[in-house]
Amino acid sequence: MRNAAFSALDMSNIKVPNVLQIAEGPVTAERYRLLVESVTDYAIYMLDPQGTVISWNPGARRFKGYEDHEIIGQPFSRFYTEEDRAAGLPERALGQAAETGRFESEGWRVRKDGTRFWANAVIDAIINPATGRVLGYAKVTRDLTERRQADEALRRSEEKFRLLVQGVTDYAIYMLDADGIVTNWNAGAQRIKGYAPDEIIGRHFSLFYTPEDREKGEPQRTLQAAIDNGSAEKEGWRIRKNGETFWASVVIDPIRDDAGEVIGFAKVTRDLTEQRKVQAELDAAREALFQAQKIEALGQLTGGVAHDFNNLLTAVLGSLELVRRQIGDERQLNLIDNAIKGASRGISLTQRMLSFARKQELALQPVAVDVLVAEMGDLLQRSLGPLIRIETDFPADLATAAADSNQLEAAVLNLAVNARDAMPEGGVLRVGAKNESVGRGHRSGLPDGDYIRLSVADTGSGMDAKTLAQATEPFFTTKGVGKGTGLGLSMVHGMAEQLGGRLQLTSHVGRGTTVEIWLPVASAIITAEPVQLPVETKMETAMEPRPLTVLAVDDDALVLMNTTALLEDLGHKVIEASSGREALSVLENNEIDLLITDHAMPQMTGAQLITEVGQRWPNVPVILATGYADLPAGAGAGVLRLNKPFWQADLEKAVNAAMARRTTAAAAA
Template identity: 35%
Template sequence: MSSEPAVEPLPTSFLAGLAGSTATGAMIQAHDWASSPLGPPETWPIQLRTLVSLMLGSQQPMFVVWGPAQILLYNDPYGEILGRKHPGAMGQPFLDVWSEIRDDLIPIVEQTYAGKPVQMDDITLIMHRKGYAEETHFAFSYTPVHDEDGMVCGLFCSCIETTQEVFAKRRLVAEGERLRELFRQAPGFFYVWRGPEHVFEMANDAYYQLIGRRDIIGKPAREALPEIEGQGFFDWADQAYASGKPHVGTGVPARIQREPGAPLEERFVTFVFQPIRDAAGQVTGLFVQGNDVTEEKRTEQALRELNATLERRVAERTADRDRMWRLSTDIMLVHRHDATITAVNPACSTVLGWPEQELLGKSILDLIHPDDLETVRTELRRQAEGKTTQHSMSRLRHKDGSYRWISWTAVPDGGLVHAVGRDVTAEKEREAALQKAEEQLRQAQKLEAVGQLTGGVAHDFNNLLQALSGCLTMIGLRAPDTGLQPLLDAGQQAVDRGAKLVQQLMAFARRESLRPEPLDVRDRVLSMSGLLERALRADIHLALDFAPGLWRIEVDPTQFELALINMAVNARDAMPEGGHLRIRAENTVLKPDDPTGLEGEFVRLSVSDTGTGMPAEVKAKAFDPFFTTKEVGKGSGLGLAQVYGLTQQAGGTAWIESTEGQGTSIIMLLRRSRSAASCVEEALPPPAEATRRSGRVLLVEDDPIVASTVAAALRETGYEVAHVATADDALPLLITEVRIDLLFSDIVMPGRLNGVDLAREARRLRPELPIVLATGYSEKVAQAEGIRILSKPYRIDELIQLLDAASGEKEKG
């Protein structure tokens, strides 16, 4: 290899020329070439200086790649090709500048450095010269540059960017293809005839569809479509070709054989024969465009018939709509978005009582219940936004001042709203009644459950009171002169108070624990009016109001009076500053669908005061046992519970109507009596001076304390006593011939049989045997027909008198 050739110093004039000729020339002049592989410009070889001078003086994009490092130098036009890579690309390695297309350039550069020039008319490169990838096209020539020894020391490139030209050609091709495709797919038919023989040059799909799929291209029209001869089309075409004037046909019939061997088919076409001229203005052919108007001629008549049918149907539907408008039982009205009513149907008058003329021009808001105004205004805003109203509920004022519940469906249409409203007042009332009935049922179930519980408590408590009373009696009999009598009397008073409390519990528990009898409400209330007035204060006025012909009811008289006293006392306490108490009774007949759930004939008894009333939370609990708003020691909370229990036992119900600050009414429904006497025989009062009896008593009592005190008392009065704990134990004694003069049994006891069952067996086995039953509480009392019943707690002297009377009746019998 030869040594490096001597480099002639770069003329000063050349350096000056570089600095002032072009922008890239100034860049080359100012560049720090000392740190570049090329070195200072003064040391550049003559070949490089010559190429740089040539490149900078050209208006065509050019660049030079020089030396082993392949350093890039370029002119202003090439700087535009570089885009954002310029001016940083100056003096950089060529392949580094174009790193994104390095793989495309390496073969070209290597071939050129190998001494072989490269010429390309079009190359596609994906460049990143503008900050994004883009497709580019170039035409260029890479020319190798040799040194004095013939070695390639660089390359010179002259290039032209052809990107826009390539894209333009593509667009032309695409547009041509698009035009051809549009021509082919055009809904109207197109074809081109050439020459006076009207030879088919091209035709689109629509034309083939019209004439059938036959081979026509390159054939004269008369040969391709022989059946058209004589129908005028060829004559019109000849005339247009000869005169150069277009011919237009509208709805012209054409008989065409669309399938080989098929009969001629009549079609209707609208067309134009448009002459085609060459550059000299001579007619060279015809461009024909048209439409098959046969899915139009054939339907024209059908459309006329359809229009007639539609007109008839519209008239019918209009009549139906008007009929519906007139006859509908639902409210139909039209209003503007500002709620002004513009039309109403006759149902408005039927449902709301307003004549049409009084509603037109009126705002619908004037009829809305105040509590529903905000809901209606919200719906009006939604309708103004184009939204439909579905099942919106509001109350509208009737002409008589009352309100009706209306369920609305409304559809906005332009500036108007079409609304249909259904009167659901009856449904709302039934719903409210059902809710009330359900609440009453829940209350009844709750009180029934508590009642059953209190009934059991009453039974056990009466046994305790009975044992205590018996013990007190026996102590008094055995220690008459010890000074204990005041204490015994106080104890007996406590027993009596406990018995009264238990009596209230029993009244609340079950109806079977009472002794109902037919009762005249009017006579009973009038007879106790003095007692009621004494229970009230002087500043409370009592008024009695009885409807004529009141039915008799069947209740326990004592419990009925106690219920009235309880309600009167509650009313008195609710009127601390005085007021009015009114007791009213009337007959009422309840239908099967009554909200109370009852059916039949009842006496409706109401006790109303003008007192402070009850808050909702108090009213909801007022019938609950032991619930009271009074101070401790001022009430047990059983008063209204006893009232409710009494109505349940009488086959009815009770409820409270009260508004805080506006008084309270307690309403009792008591079923009409159908019997003339009580079903349970009353214990007959003994004669004033009963004859003391004796005999053998079979005592059936499971409570050992009660049994011991009763047995001791009976023995002290002269009776013999045989005691067993259960009815199951007593029955074998009744079956045998053992002496028994009187049967005295508790009703509720453990074992298979209860006291009523034992009494029935005793009557069957010993029909003449006197029987007395005792109970603190039992649901079986009602089954003890014709049997004396003694309620616990009883006094020992009451028991002795009753047994003596029963024994005396046996002797008389």
């Protein structure tokens, strides 16, 4: 039947479709038949002018499912879907082929079993050259279902990727052409950089760089680095549409074609401004913690050194004082006086060290800072000299501070002298204060509450970052050998911390230094916490001095010997004990009129000894002689304090005051 169909068409007079041309030799019906019969990947068959199938090759049988006898003589329209038949697509296809010589389309076709497949169909009209009459049609169909599925999968994948990229708002994801022109724009880019797609697509990406970076050629260098290295990753300042800068992390990857030529770039930008700010705050907090830990360690070391030094000075001063009374030679007296002056300077030094270590004795009271500074006016001006002008700025409603007025006065004077040294050619010293309310997260790092911020600012040489970081460390000074102890700022720092406040420094080279002392408001502190008892220097003198039996307790043999010598010189009998346990044993076996004890002792501290003595011998008056201010809470409450180092006169006053208290208590009972 197939051969008959070929013969009936008289192939010698028919124009064969281009798709079936054979390169060599005349195309005979037999050779054409053999060619068509060997093709299995294409359905190649012929139609008569009315669209009836008149031939059928193995390829047609393979993917359309019909055997020759089942389809030859049937209209080719049965391969079309019902929708396409209803729309007249088969007729239009033949009509276009007859009119133009060719028709090509893709669409769904139907197999014998009713399943659909995606087909590419080409219909060529077979025309009689002599008459121009259409003799039939050659039809070639290819099953593209797998390719279409792959294309559809790729399309869906690309669509998902597009939706993914467009859905990302935390990253700016976009592409550039080979010259750096923006070619697409996602929602994250619009959010981060502020441009809508129609505002930025077609413009050069260097628009996002700062003017300084553009002048340095940074955009071009970044693209070249991406080409050279396969990727470029950088961080830096970028500019939003509104002109605002932000800190960005940028990754640029080159896009290459199959030949390896760069055809564009993929660019991902992330806004790290907030993270950078948080990291900076974290770094600052870590640095502050490190500084606090360092200062705390230095404070412990300095406090320990000062305590030991105090003990040494106690022995030195007491011995010098006693020896001086036994010498009449003027030259020897001058030498002893010189030694006493040196020891007195040592006392000042230990007080500053204890101040830094926050172990000094403070007389806490309400202090009007503006009045204190005003009363210091003449002293400050004399200390600063005529080349420096003093300016003050205090509000009328300035609250009173909880402070030790003597210590605060010494701190202000210390800061003023530092400012003077930083302004050798003259300048301005500005002293002022403000009320401050501190809440959570405040830059000062102080607990919530009300404070007074006392500031002392100069217009001097200032400090660099390294010097500023060391400024409050004990013994650090930039004044040269013999021109400063390096304890001035340390003392102010320790005093502020001990009061519950803070010391803050700000300085820039060539622009001066500002020192801020944050002090708690008096009403917030003094009314809430009991004030430590100060050293009592006044006494009731309405008593006859009499020899006493005094128990002196100290673990330092030098101090103990010195205290004993001073008391014996005053006419008292002294029993020595080098520990708290030994002191208790003495009390059990002797009649003691007065107990004088150190605090910092091993095994049993002075405070613990006082507590036990108060329970077992409540009528024995006690003097606590110590260089420390940070006694345990409640330790020595109501007990007289004698600061080390002390002169014999201080010791005598303390003894008389203690005995006067006992007399008063006995009378009241």
